[in-house]
Amino acid sequence: xxTNETPILEVKELGIDxxxxxxxxxxxxxxxxxxxxxxxxxxxxxxxxxxxxLTKVYKPTRGTIFFDGKDTAGKTVVDINKAGIARTFxxxxxxxxxxxxxxxxxxxxxxxxxxxxxAVFRLPGYYAKEREIEGKSRELLEIMELGDFADVTAxxxxxxxQRRLEIARAMATEPKLLLLDxxxxxxxxxETDDLMRMIRFVxxxxxxxxxxxxHDMQLVMGICERIYVLNYGMLLAQGLPAEIQANPEVIKAxxxx
Amino acid sequence: MKNSxxxxxxxxxxxxxxxxxxxxxxxxxxxxxxxxxxxxxLSNLFQGLLVPATCYLVAAIGLNLNVGVSGELNLGxxxxxxxxxxxxxxxxxxxxxxxxxxxxxILAIIVxxxxxxxxxxxxxxxxxxxxGDYLAIVTLAFGQIVMNLIMNLYVAFDSxxxxxxxxxxxxxxxxxxKFLINGPMGATGTERIATFTAGTILVLFALVVVxxxxxxxxxRAIMAARDNRxxxxxxxxxxxxxxxxxxxxSAALAGAAGALYGLNYSTMVAxxxxxxxxxxxxxxxxxxxxxxxxxxxxxxxxxxxLPQLLRGLQDYRMLIYAVILIVIMLVTNNNVLKTKMGSLRxxxx
Amino acid sequence: MRFLSNLVTGLGxxxxxxxxxxxxxxxxxxxxxxxxxxxxxIMVGAYIAFFALNRFSLPLIPGILVAVxxxxxxxxxxxxxxxxxxxxxxxxxxxxxxxxxSYFLQNGAQLLWSASPKMFPAIISSGALKIGNLSIAYxxxxxxxTCIVVMICLTLFxxxxxxGSAMRACSEDKDAARLMGIxxxxxxxxxxxxxxxxxxxxxxLLCANYPTVTPTLGSMPGIKAFTAAVFGGIGxxxxxxxxxxxxxxxxILSKAYISTQLSDVIVFGVLIVILLVKPAGLLGxxxxxxx
Numbered sequence: 085x086x087t088n089e090t091p092i093l094e095v096k097e098l099g100i101d102x103x104x105x106x107x108x109x110x111x112x113x114x115x116x117x118x119x120x121x122x123x124x125x126x127x128x129x130x131x132x133x134x135x136x137x138l139t140k141v142y143k144p145t146r147g148t149i150f151f152d153g154k155d156t157a158g159k160t161v162v163d164i165n166k167a168g169i170a171r172t173f174x175x176x177x178x179x180x181x182x183x184x185x186x187x188x189x190x191x192x193x194x195x196x197x198x199x200x201x202x203a204v205f206r207l208p209g210y211y212a213k214e215r216e217i218e219g220k221s222r223e224l225l226e227i228m229e230l231g232d233f234a235d236v237t238a239x240x241x242x243x244x245x246q247r248r249l250e251i252a253r254a255m256a257t258e259p260k261l262l263l264l265d266x267x268x269x270x271x272x273x274x275e276t277d278d279l280m281r282m283i284r285f286v287x288x289x290x291x292x293x294x295x296x297x298x299h300d301m302q303l304v305m306g307i308c309e310r311i312y313v314l315n316y317g318m319l320l321a322q323g324l325p326a327e328i329q330a331n332p333e334v335i336k337a338x339x340x341x
Numbered sequence: 342m343k344n345s346x347x348x349x350x351x352x353x354x355x356x357x358x359x360x361x362x363x364x365x366x367x368x369x370x371x372x373x374x375x376x377x378x379x380x381x382x383l384s385n386l387f388q389g390l391l392v393p394a395t396c397y398l399v400a401a402i403g404l405n406l407n408v409g410v411s412g413e414l415n416l417g418x419x420x421x422x423x424x425x426x427x428x429x430x431x432x433x434x435x436x437x438x439x440x441x442x443x444x445x446x447i448l449a450i451i452v453x454x455x456x457x458x459x460x461x462x463x464x465x466x467x468x469x470x471x472x473g474d475y476l477a478i479v480t481l482a483f484g485q486i487v488m489n490l491i492m493n494l495y496v497a498f499d500s501x502x503x504x505x506x507x508x509x510x511x512x513x514x515x516x517x518x519k520f521l522i523n524g525p526m527g528a529t530g531t532e533r534i535a536t537f538t539a540g541t542i543l544v545l546f547a548l549v550v551v552x553x554x555x556x557x558x559x560x561r562a563i564m565a566a567r568d569n570r571x572x573x574x575x576x577x578x579x580x581x582x583x584x585x586x587x588x589x590x591s592a593a594l595a596g597a598a599g600a601l602y603g604l605n606y607s608t609m610v611a612x613x614x615x616x617x618x619x620x621x622x623x624x625x626x627x628x629x630x631x632x633x634x635x636x637x638x639x640x641x642x643x644x645x646x647l648p649q650l651l652r653g654l655q656d657y658r659m660l661i662y663a664v665i666l667i668v669i670m671l672v673t674n675n676n677v678l679k680t681k682m683g684s685l686r687x688x689x690x
Numbered sequence: 691m692r693f694l695s696n697l698v699t700g701l702g703x704x705x706x707x708x709x710x711x712x713x714x715x716x717x718x719x720x721x722x723x724x725x726x727x728x729x730x731x732i733m734v735g736a737y738i739a740f741f742a743l744n745r746f747s748l749p750l751i752p753g754i755l756v757a758v759x760x761x762x763x764x765x766x767x768x769x770x771x772x773x774x775x776x777x778x779x780x781x782x783x784x785x786x787x788x789x790x791x792s793y794f795l796q797n798g799a800q801l802l803w804s805a806s807p808k809m810f811p812a813i814i815s816s817g818a819l820k821i822g823n824l825s826i827a828y829x830x831x832x833x834x835x836t837c838i839v840v841m842i843c844l845t846l847f848x849x850x851x852x853x854g855s856a857m858r859a860c861s862e863d864k865d866a867a868r869l870m871g872i873x874x875x876x877x878x879x880x881x882x883x884x885x886x887x888x889x890x891x892x893x894x895l896l897c898a899n900y901p902t903v904t905p906t907l908g909s910m911p912g913i914k915a916f917t918a919a920v921f922g923g924i925g926x927x928x929x930x931x932x933x934x935x936x937x938x939x940x941x942i943l944s945k946a947y948i949s950t951q952l953s954d955v956i957v958f959g960v961l962i963v964i965l966l967v968k969p970a971g972l973l974g975x976x977x978x979x980x981x
Contacts, residue, residue, distance in 0.1 A: 132981075139575065141981050165577035173981070177572035179565045181632075190561040191576040200586060203557030204550050210557065217558070257576050414782065467966050474724060474781075475965055478920045481913070482958035489955045508949060525951075571981055616913065620789055627786045659797040666790035667772055674779035674787075 090153060091116050092293050093138070093169075093261055098147035099317075100137060107133045108317040111147070115261065120287055120294045122308035122325075126337055130317040131297045132174055135263050139171050140164050152260060166194055170259035172250040174266045174297070180239030184230055184249055187238050188221040191256030196220075221256060227289070228252040228282055244275045248282070255286060262286070264296040268303050276300060280307050305329065313337070360552040362635050364545065370642075371541045378537070386649065394645050395540025396422075396602040401625040401641045402547040402634060403594030408623065409631035410555060411587035412567030413469075414477035417484030419618035421592040422599035423491055423611055424460050425453035429600025430528040430609065431496055434521045435503070442534040449534075450543065450600045457596020458589050460487070465588045469581055484619050491611040496522040527610035528603065535605035543601060547594050551634060554590065563587050628669060691823045696946045697939060702830035704938020705837030706899070709892040710915030711922070711930035712844065713885030719861040719925040720881040723781060726788035727768060729912015730795035731886050735761040735893030736810070736903045737803055743811050750813055757890040765886025766879050773882075774875070792909075799905035810901035813894070833895050840888065841931055848927065857881065861925065914941075917961050923974025932972055 095113040099106065108130045115121050123131050136142045138149060140161050149156045151167055159167070179187050196217050202209045225231050228248040233241060238249060247267055254262055267283070268276045280303055287294050298304045304311065304325070311328045313321040315337045321328060328334055374391065377383045400422055407415045429449040436445050464483050471479055495506045499518025506512065510524055522528050554560045562583045565573040570580055603609050625644055629636030647665070651658035710732060717725045739757035742748045748756065772791050776784050814832055818825040848854040859867040860877045868874050896911060897903060914937060922933025937957060944956040964972065 136981055141571070161571075161574040162577050162579050165575060171575055173572065173575075177569045177575075179568035179572065181568050182561070182564055186561055186564075189558075190565045190573075190578070193558060193562050194577045196558075198558060200554065200557070200559045203559055204553045206553055213558070253572075253576060408782075414785075467962060471965055471969055474718075474924065475920065475969060475971075477724075478917065479962055479965055482917065482961050485913075486955050486958050489952065493949075493951050508951060617909075624786055624789060627782055631782070656801055659793060660801060663790050663793035663797060666793065667787055670783055670787040670790060671772070671775050674783040675775040676778065677775070 089116055091150075092152060093295070094150040095138070096148050096150075098134075098137060098144055098149065100133065100142055100145045106317060108137065109146075111314075111317075111319055113312060115293050115295055117260075117293055118287060118291055120283065120296070120307050120309050122304045122311040123295060123297045123314060124299070124304055124311060124328075125314035125320070129314040131314055132265055133317070134314070135171060135265055135297065138164075138263060139169060165257055165259075168258075168260035169263065170254035170257045170261075171263035172247070172254055172265055172267060174269070176243075176246050176250060178238040178241075178246055178249060178253075180237070182238055183234065184236050184238055184241065185218075185221055185225065185234040187249055188224055188252050188256045189217050191253045192217045192220065195256075195258050224252045224255055227255075227285065229278070244271045244279075247271070248279070251282070251286070255290065258290075259292060261293045261295065264294065264298075266297055266299065268298060268300045271300075273302070276303055279303070283307060357556075359633075359635055360548065363548050363552070363638060366635070366638060367541060367544050367548065371537075374537070390646065390649060391537040392535050392540050392605040393602060394642060395537065395544050396598040396605070397622065397625065397645055398544045398638060398641050399540075399547045399598035399601075400595045400622050401629075401637050402544070402551055403591040403598070404622050405626045405629070405632065405634060405637045406551050406554070406563075406587050406594075407591035408626055409633070409637075410551075410560070410567065411563050411584055411591075412631075413584060413588070414474070414623075415480045415588075415591065416477050416616060416619050416623065417464075417480035417482075417487070418591070418595050418622045419614040419616065420484030420487035421457050421461060421595035422602060422618070423488055423614035424457045425450075425596030425599025426603030426609055426614070427491055427494075427522055427528060427599075427611070428456045428596075429453035430531050430603040431521045432600075433532065433534060433604055434519070434528075435498060437532060442532075443539075446534045446536075446539055446601075446604060449604060450539075450597050453600030453603075454593045454597040457599070458593035461589045461592025461596075462585070464592075465585045469584045469588060481616055481619070484614075484616055488611050488614050491522070491614075492525050492527075494522050495520070495524050525610070525612075527608060527613075529608045531604060531607050531609065533605060533607055535601050540601055543597060547597075548634065550590065550594070559583065559586060624666065628666075692946075694824055695826070696942055698824075698826050698830055698834075700939035700942035701935060702827075702833045702899070702938070703942055704918075704935035705833045706892055706895045706934075707911070707915045707918045707937050708837050708931045708934025709840055709888050709895070710911060711919040711934045712840070712927065713889050713892075714916050714919040715922075715924055715927060715930040716881050716885050718919070719927075720857060721773070721878050723773065723784045724788065724916070725773075725882075725885075726785060726912075727791035727795060728885065728889060729908035729910075729915075730792045730799075731761055731765055731768075731889040731908070732893045732896065732912065733799060733903075733905060733908035734764055734795060735886075735890035736897050736907055737799060737808075739890070739894050739897065740808055740810055740903050743813070744808075754891070754894050757894060758887045761886040761890035761893070762883045765882040765889070769879055769882040774878075796905050796909075803905070805905060807902040807904045810897035810903050812901070813898050829898055833899065836891065836895060837931075837934075840891065841927075844884075844927060853877075853880070914957070917958065920971055921961055921964055923968075923971030925975075926971070926973045929971055929973035 091114040093115040095111060098111040099109040123134065125131055137144050140159055151169060156164060179190060196213050198209045198213045225234055228251055230245060230248055230252060233245060241249060251267065268279055271279060283294060284307060308325060311323065311325055312319060313328060313334050320337055321331050321334050400418055404415060404418045407413055432449040432452045433445050468476060468479050493508050495510045497504045497512050497514055497518060497520045499515035501515055504512050562578045565578055566580045566583045574580060625641040626637055628644065629640035648658050648662050651661055654661060713728050714725060717723060735757045738760040739753055742753035742756045768791055772787050773784060776787060814829045818827045819831060848857060856872045857877055859872055860874055864874050915934065918933035918937040919930050921937060922929025940960055941953050941957050944953045948956060
């Protein structure tokens with residue numbers, strides 16, 4: 085991390101209340117280009133809420149989120165994706181009735197465009213753009229090792245493959261920052277190892293920043309360059325993996341008194 | 342996409358199998374029926390059913406885009422047919438002296454389609470803010486509103502121009518002037534210029550539009566928004582726009598179908614297009630299978646003809662139709678019955 | 691004065707809508723389905739009451755009870771035969787089945803009793819209560835009073851009895867209710883029984899006000915009451931009352947002051963405006979999806 089550089093994502097004093105309940109409070113985050121950063125914490129610490137705030141599923145009660153140097157206040161979920169943040173979901177959300185390939189193709193919606201008139205009347209633009217979409221989508225499927233599943237209906241995929249497909253789909257929106265919500269949940273150690281390799285490859289190949297929520301400490305300590313620890317909606321600690329592992333506050337939060 | 346293989350290579354590609362089947366079915370049915378027509382072996386009753394059948398096919402193909410592909414229940418498709426029917430009748434009536442039948446029919450269908458698309462867009466703005474059953478009831482409400490408004494609409498023309506009025510029917514028409522729409526009496530004295538050939542071409546047009554849309558960037562977005570709204574938004578798809586596209590195209594096809602329908606009868610009343618008609622079309626779509634265009638084609642033809650074929654059973658025909666409808670739904674949607682039917686089929690084989 | 695008398699007439703019509711809307715809303719609340727055939731159960735109720743009162747010359751109250759009993763049985767039978775096998779199916783499949791049931795009832799009625807209208811006997815003296823210049827038909831008073839009694843009984847039943855709380859539990863979460871030992875199928879049957887029984891009450895009131903009995907008599911009031919249920923927030927019992935009364939008042943007032951022909955346009959127009967402002971209806975609950 086180069087601290088002279090401006091962060092791609094800069095969060096200041098972020099907070100949200102649901103009714104009287106404060107779910108996230110006074111949160112400061114900074115993510116730099118090409119970093120892999122972990123966001124960890126006990127269950128109910130507010131990690132997914134942070135993702136929902138960053139992607140505007142929830143409107144923050146307090147604080148600011150700057151992405152790529154611009155304030156994101158007033159933006160919608162769609163705007164945020166167009167600005168360059170893509171995400172996956174803790175409870176997998178695929179387009180279950182579409183094929184694996186179409187799931188990825190769909191995500192090129194804004195980056196490779198043609199008009200509905202070109203589509204309905206099959207004008208030349210349609211063919212050229214569709215070829216481009218198909219090529220890029222297949223490339224992403226290969227990266228996430230889903231090539232053999234291209235024509236399978238997404239709802240019928242095995243669990244681990246569904247999680248990888250969510251990443252492929254998010255990557256198809258060509259983001260600058262990728263948010264992964266428990267990408268290794270439900271995977272066996274071998275699958276988790278493969279996933280780590282893929283996440284690193286994606287970061288290096290597409291030169292993007294990654295922020296991930298994960299309970300699997302093998303994965304977190306294995307690939308995250310920096311870690312933020314959240315507890316009761318507040319920042320408990322931040323630092324390098326080794327520092328976090330040795331931090332008595334963090335150990336206490338995880339193991340209890 | 343297999344452009345280089347030529348049109349046949351394209352049609353035989355496995356990814357386009359369903360559309361190849363659709364086109365084949367429609368064209369084959371057309372040829373067979375035309376041969377039968379010209380050899381005089383079709384009864385008058387059956388001949389009279391050909392154009393209406395194509396109209397329902399077009400409206401049902403459109404509705405499948407809305408209900409099956411886009412996943413929004415629409416109980417107002419007949420209202421859009423009504424807009425197309427009465428605008429088509431007006432266009433044809435106004436141009437009766439100026440244009441021959443075929444270009445007049447084409448123009449009437451185009452006007453009916455575009456006007457209905459416009460009405461669909463205006464209705465879509467409030468309707469698509471809602472979801473699920475609420476959206477369904479509002480489309481039903483709009484269908485009833487459109488029907489009631491047309492029932493109170495008076496359009497006439499004479500040498501001085503077109504006169505339009507609402508609720509009040511008093512026009513001072515010059516000699517030779519004529520009513521195009523006469524309130525609750527509807528359109529009367531319409532020249533019947535709709536033909537089976539035009540209907541078949543319209544069905545093919547609807548198929549091309551819907552298939553080409555489904556296998557495109559916009560079609561994928563529509564299906565993504567149906568399968569998972571939140572995920573679709575997260576990849577930058579504007580839900581309102583995609584839903585609107587499906588809604589408007591569905592309405593436009595209903596409008597085109599309506600225009601053809603209106604020009605197939607010398608008199609047409611708006612109450613023909615009440616919610617019962619909307620529901621009828623919805624039944625065609627659901628029984629054919631949501632999102633399954635070939636299913637829509639088959640179920641529309643079968644269900645449209647069924648009451649006519651049951652005519653021999655006279656008073657019992659609608660009762661039997663109802664029982665068939667219920668039984669089909671129970672057999673196709675109940676897991677226990679499904680398995681039983683499956684094992685029966687295996688025993689037979 | 692004229693306005694006041696229109697308002698009371700509207701309340702009378704609205705009371706009928708409210709009782710029908712209760713059937714829609716209870717079934718929706720528990721079984722999460724749009725029972726399109728509910729309007730036709732009303733029609734059957736009207737015929738039963740007609741035959742009981744006219745052919746068999748039963749006194750009023752036993753005649754109504756026979757209609758209520760008949761509709762209750764009909765409702766339960768429909769639920770068992772047509773809807774229960776589809777408990778796990780998509781809501782659209784259930785909707786189409788309900789449409790099939792609706793066709794069945796309408797055409798069955800036409801076969802059994804012919805399409806020609808039958809005149810429903812006058813069940814309440816045609817007099818009117820006079821308060822100053824305002825005169826209110828006894829029939830309207832009875833209609834409104836019936837609606838009030840039905841609402842009070844139903845509210846007490848839902849809130850004060852064990853079965854009522856089982857019903858509320860089922861509408862919140864059927865699986866949890868089942869785990870608590872509630873007979874969910876029984877509760878659904880009971881809901882259909884109550885809704886259909888109320889349909890018979892509504893049928894008698896409807897026919898007392900508009901005394902022609904035909905096989906399609908239920909469809910338009912059915913659609914209107916369904917609208918009323920959505921209006922008030924479908925699934926909510928006070929919502930059905932509020933929606934029904936408002937719909938009746940709007941309909942009568944727009945007939946009186948704006949246009950008879952356009953009253954349906956206005957009724958449905960108001961529904962759309964209300965849903966845009968309150969997307970879950972006046973008293974409905976909005977449920978957000980968890981991300």
